[in-house]
Amino acid sequence: MAEALAKIPNVEIDPEGTFKYILVRVNVKDGDVNKNIIRGTKSAEYHNHIFEKISPAMESLGLMCQCLGGGKIEHNSTDRKLRVFGESTAFGKADHSVSVEMLKSVYSDYEISWSDDKK
Numbered sequence: 663m664a665e666a667l668a669k670i671p672n673v674e675i676d677p678e679g680t681f682k683y684i685l686v687r688v689n690v691k692d693g694d695v696n697k698n699i700i701r702g703t704k705s706a707e708y709h710n711h712i713f714e715k716i717s718p719a720m721e722s723l724g725l726m727c728q729c730l731g732g733g734k735i736e737h738n739s740t741d742r743k744l745r746v747f748g749e750s751t752a753f754g755k756a757d758h759s760v761s762v763e764m765l766k767s768v769y770s771d772y773e774i775s776w777s778d779d780k781k
Contacts, residue, residue: 664695666723673768675702678739683734683746684712685756690726700725700764703737709750731756735765744769 667690673685683702684699690696697717708711709732732750736743744765748753758776765774 664690664693666690667695667697670697670699670720670723670725672697673736674764675700675737676682676704678737679704680734680736682706682709682752683735683748683756683761684709684714684716684733684753684763686713686716686727686729687730687731688720691724691726696733698730698760698764700761709754710752711733713753729753733758733761742769742772743772744772746774747779749780 667688681704683700683704686699686701687696688699701716702710703713713729717727731754733746733756734748736745746758746765748759753781755778758778762774762776
């Protein structure tokens with residue numbers, strides 16, 4: 663099961679724009695092995711729409727997931743900037759400092775910031 667966990671990308675977000683994102687903990691069923699992932703897309707009207715896609719996909723791999731919170735990401739690929747902010751009505755605010763560290767591992771050449779601002 664840990665192999666399945668290792669194959670899951672840590673970050674999958676849209677390449678441009680401002681969109682909702684969620685921070686999710688993925689666990690191996692009946693085990694202590696887990697990791698956090700970020701998913702964000704403009705196609706989601708609400709944060710729970712993202713979770714509703716992730717959860718069945720993880721379950722099909724024999725994994726469980728729990729949403730740790732959400733917010734928004736502003737992705738400007740031209741200026742190589744990411745801004746994390748806001749919160750999810752359904753899941754509460756993700757720990758944006760954790761999200762930023764995860765984003766830095768994928769977007770190492772970007773300027774990445776976060777705030778507790780709603781907009």
